[in-house]
Amino acid sequence: MAYLNENYLKLQAGYLFPEIARRVRDFCEANPEAARGLIRCGIGDVTEPLPRAVIDAMKRAVDELGSRETFRGYGPEQGYEFLRSTIAQHDYRDRNIDIADDEIFVSDGSKCDCGYVLDILGDQNKVAVPDPVYPVYVDTNVMAGHSGAAKSDGSYEGIVYLPCTAENRYLCFPNNPTGAVASREELSRWIDYAREHESLLLFDAAYEAYISQREIPHSIFEIPGARECAVELRSFSKNGGFTGVRCGFTVMPKSVVGRADSRKKLPLHPLWHRRWSTKANSVSYPVQRGAEALYSSEGRQQVRALIEHYMSNAKILRDACAKIDMKVFGGINAPYIWVKTPAGLTSWQTFDRMLHDLNVVITPGSGFGAQGEGYFRISAFNSRQNAEEVARRVQSLS
Numbered sequence: 001m002a003y004l005n006e007n008y009l010k011l012q013a014g015y016l017f018p019e020i021a022r023r024v025r026d027f028c029e030a031n032p033e034a035a036r037g038l039i040r041c042g043i044g045d046v047t048e049p050l051p052r053a054v055i056d057a058m059k060r061a062v063d064e065l066g067s068r069e070t071f072r073g074y075g076p077e078q079g080y081e082f083l084r085s086t087i088a089q090h091d092y093r094d095r096n097i098d099i100a101d102d103e104i105f106v107s108d109g110s111k112c113d114c115g116y117v118l119d120i121l122g123d124q125n126k127v128a129v130p131d132p133v134y135p136v137y138v139d140t141n142v143m144a145g146h147s148g149a150a151k152s153d154g155s156y157e158g159i160v161y162l163p164c165t166a167e168n169r170y171l172c173f174p175n176n177p178t179g180a181v182a183s184r185e186e187l188s189r190w191i192d193y194a195r196e197h198e199s200l201l202l203f204d205a206a207y208e209a210y211i212s213q214r215e216i217p218h219s220i221f222e223i224p225g226a227r228e229c230a231v232e233l234r235s236f237s238k239n240g241g242f243t244g245v246r247c248g249f250t251v252m253p254k255s256v257v258g259r260a261d262s263r264k265k266l267p268l269h270p271l272w273h274r275r276w277s278t279k280a281n282s283v284s285y286p287v288q289r290g291a292e293a294l295y296s297s298e299g300r301q302q303v304r305a306l307i308e309h310y311m312s313n314a315k316i317l318r319d320a321c322a323k324i325d326m327k328v329f330g331g332i333n334a335p336y337i338w339v340k341t342p343a344g345l346t347s348w349q350t351f352d353r354m355l356h357d358l359n360v361v362i363t364p365g366s367g368f369g370a371q372g373e374g375y376f377r378i379s380a381f382n383s384r385q386n387a388e389e390v391a392r393r394v395q396s397l398s
């Protein structure tokens with residue numbers, strides 16, 4: 001019989017979203033009438049249709065595959081040149097950031113990249129994550145054997161949890177779940193720290209398109225020195241609505257190095273390149289054409305409209321909570337509002353109260369880490385009608 005990967009047995013059964021799903025299912029079964037008016041502001045999934053430019057580009061690409069002259073089989077494992085160069089040009093070089101086309105690696109999304117990148121990093125690394133945290137950073141490391149057992153508060157032995165202040169390995173700005181952003185000065189301090197301690201920063205910029213304040217950096221590579229110590233993860237899920245289509249990318253500068261057992265410093269780029277060549281065949285051609293279309297002038301306008309839609313929802317939800325004197329964070333440069341729970345209630349108690357009394361699903365902050373206790377997250381990914389209705393219902397919490 002084959003042995004299994006014991007690390008999976010360390011994972012906690014009550015992973016956040018399945019637990020939310022279970023409670024919502026139980027509620028709906030017991031209260032079918034109320035279930036009809038249930039509004040979900042929990043999981044951060046987009047609700048609005050794909051931009052027209054994407055649909056047209058994907059249809060054209062499918063037609064190309066339908067004729068012998070234009071048919072394409074396997075594409076380059078790191079992504080088609082047309083998409084890599086479009087990304088490098090628009091997201092980086094047009095903003096005076098030095099990134100070469102072949103430093104872009106197209107993938108099926110940032111969640112996947114969070115796990116894939118561990119393939120090229122040694123098991124002996126000490127891993128640090130913020131707390132609260134996007135749970136994927138932690139669970140992928142547990143699966144790879146980079147942690148000890150789970151503790152009673154849901155954290156794992158061997159992983160360093162940073163109460164959203166000091167040192168780090170994974171950075172996520174704009175942040176999921178708190179909606180916080182990092183200033184240029186704060187990011188510069190991270191880069192200084194990483195260079196001094198020879199750390200690697202994994203910078204998750206999945207929500208960069210939601211930044212509204214001009215002074216906030218969109219990329220870690222806006223900070224001098226980042227090319228020496230940072231890898232950036234980007235996604236088309238939240239700007240282009242690609243959560244179901246699946247496409248994202250990593251930026252792996254050729255100047256980022258890691259240490260071999262021989263103590264020699266070697267670049268990560270060739271390992272990452274090799275990882276893709278061996279383990280993947282990139283993302284389908286129509287999807288890559290769809291992603292490319294997000295950068296056309298039409299596509300850019302349509303992305304802007306999508307973001308404005310979600311951020312107007314964020315304002316409605318944020319204002320509604322503030323109106324009843326709840327302490328709110330985020331919702332200005334990110335589609336998430338991070339709210340202090342009403343006095344005396346834990347995150348899960350607030351979840352249950354909002355589910356039962358308001359028929360609104362939110363995400364309990366404690367599900368993102370011990371430091372998230374006492375908070376909950378409201379997602380602005382919704383229709384305008386639902387956002388307005390949630391804002392109305394929230395008033396009864398006062």
Ligand SMILES: Cc1ncc(COP(=O)(O)O)c(C=O)c1O
Nearest residue numbers: 109110111134176206235237248
């Ligand atoms: C911080 C963060 N990174 C990555 C992702 C996943 O993005 P993708 O859909 O590209 O896998 C999410 C999705 O919610 C996220 O919140």
